[in-house]
Amino acid sequence: MAQGRITSVKNMTAKISKDERIEREKAEKQVETIGIGTPEPVMALNDTELKIFNKYVSLNDSFNTADSTALTLLVKSLYRYTEIDRAIGELDVLDDRRAGLIRQASIYDKAVQQHSKDLSLSLTNRLRMANDMAKVAIEEKKLSNMETPQVQEVNPLFAVLEATKNVK
Template sequence: MARPTKSLENMTRNLTKEQRKQREIAENEVKALGKSNPEPVTAMNEVELQIFEKYANLNDSFNEFDSTSLSLLVNSLYQYNELNRAIKELDIFDDRRAGLVRQVATYDKAVQQHASALSLSLTQRLRMANDMAKIAIEEKKLANMEAPQVQEVNPLLAVLEATKNVK
């Protein structure tokens, strides 16, 4: 299982100045994507809209790209809660109860899937910024390796060569 990625402010790991700079640039690019608000993409009743707004306000990194996953999460949560209420109203020996329990299990899986799809908003964006910073550092290293190498003149070798020519 992958470890959660931390933002630059929360990191305790030693980074070079170049790594820190690239990481900061990449995090700022990723954070710039999160400036819009998610909007419901499916038809919702008032209760679902309240849940949607509550989740949208819960995390300020949600943006318009998270609208679909957030809408599907809210729909699945609403259906899950409605089925749970129906199950509680039925007698424990009612034949219809087993079918509702299976449907609740299905919605439970759907809620988990949609919640994990939203993890891109929570942890994956920082991981993406980290990867972007690593790529930028590697690109700079490659550029330095491809740049023409200027042969530095060693002053001691120059003096040594000059003394050889004098004899």
């Protein structure tokens, strides 16, 4: 739905209605509270993997506990891909084992790409999701306002007009 640059409501310079601001703030809070906390590895990692994991966590503030599994699997796949890549580099070009290692590296490459996609809910994407949620909430409010019966206010000028008709 949302396109272009997405920023938090707090950092917005564009003019938006009070209702839209309230709905966007609620949606941002809802998106932010999903998986509060820092990610923790969901399986045992060796020292090198743990360093990589912590590096990823420190580089992206938007990772939270909900990202723990995808981040752990990404680190495992990256580590294994690197090990296989080193082994390929150490083998002779004509070695028969090289083709099998290249196939394994390709499998881990696909796994890295998949786990990276699982982590694609960066801060920008999360704000986009909050923006979309706010738009839906505003549309729902508009629809509910349209469905409620409108009470016609009596214009005082009409009352004066009616009174002057009755006088004649």
